[in-house]
Amino acid sequence: MPTLSPKQPDPARPHQARQTAESFGADARRYDQARPGYPDDLVARVVAGSPGPVVLDVGCGTGIAARQFQAAGCAVLGIEPDPRMADLARSRGLRVEVATFEAWEPAGRVFDAVVAAQSWHWVDPAVGAVKAAEVLRPNGRLAIFGHVFEPPAEVAEPFAAAYRRVAPDSPFARQPARRPLETYQAGYARVADALRETERFDEPEQWRFDWERSYTRDQWLDLLPTTGGLTRLRPDQLAGILDAVGHAIDALGGRFTMRYTTLATTAVRVGASGSAAA
Template identity: 60%
Template structure:
């Protein structure tokens, strides 16, 4: 989740490149994405003439969570990831991954049917990123940036947020909004993504898609996930242990599990023509 949706998150490079500290935990604990979303993106990509499988570039691929979902649909997926530790794990899963930020990455003439970014586009400059995506997409290709917005039950969110505020009193995060998944907190992020797409001059009008879903989250699963969130990836181990102890107690009081609700939101647009080169 964005650590501060209202700021220029893509400039926070220390946070952006902190997720690889425990790459295997990241891959294990982070949620997947709705199959309906993945299928809709794949189905809408134009396809490469004379070759099997849609060609998809996954920006900020991480360990390849979303990339593997596209692969399962027969897409030919490659990734761009700035964190070598995450990229190496993705490669162990069989993905071809270039280590670079998307803005600095050299596509070497490659063209794609879809450019996707799962929980990652906020780390990309929205204007430069959209312009680059337009250059490497085939006509009719789709750019899709999407996020899982979580919503913990109020009882759990309030208790965990209080622990976080006590342990991290100077942290620049609204823990309550972070845990209750207030979409208003993402409004600026979605607007900047859409504006970047418009400014690129290479896409039709952006659309917003939303997929609501839920799953049971156990105490152990949530405590495994918390250290992978941007608000905690650089927290000292003793402070992280204190946060996890408080969070675990809150979930124990609820019976050891809860229903996690998600709103997966995609900002997406179809490539009409490539903008004039300036990036």
């Protein structure tokens, strides 16, 4: 049940599912409050491995990752296609320009790092890696990362059964209750292949960070509606799923521990780049 799961007709082209890609802003405040941040070690490693502190955050959402990079001393510019998400990010002190990455105009600006937290699957793969290379300084770092989480079977299976019942025609209804980590690692390996194909990056690296978080029933039910499979359901459908998951967590004593894995594909830009500061 990864937070990056898109709901779309063709799983190979999630960037084409714009209605889902831009549905998370329906409750931007809940998204900002319920979604987890990213490992401090990941942020520190990106910062240490970049030639300077100027960061472009692609698909910044409400600024969850961007604020972590700000706290680490970076000057961050966010790009976000949903004005509702962008407005909340701005209210938290971030600079944000509203656009898809593909349509965004850098106007000669270049960056020490380009990051994409839980968002790269919404970027056209034929455009994203090349454009990232174009806006990075020489030796600038591209870091694409996101969480993988599969709740315990006692929570995941009631969720999947409820989803099949209330939304049988959704692509999510055909997915297994839990998927192996290797499924997501393969996706990040494909990102690395796309970077290699540009011939503008050093050999990509794969990073992995394992961590845990405990959730109460209410905390988990607050997070679930912010995930891609649920953002476009009718209120009655959503209520049916949350009721089933709530009963499952109650049976566990009202809380459970989520084991997260945060995966990253990262690579350093080589060759010439622009010269204007962001």
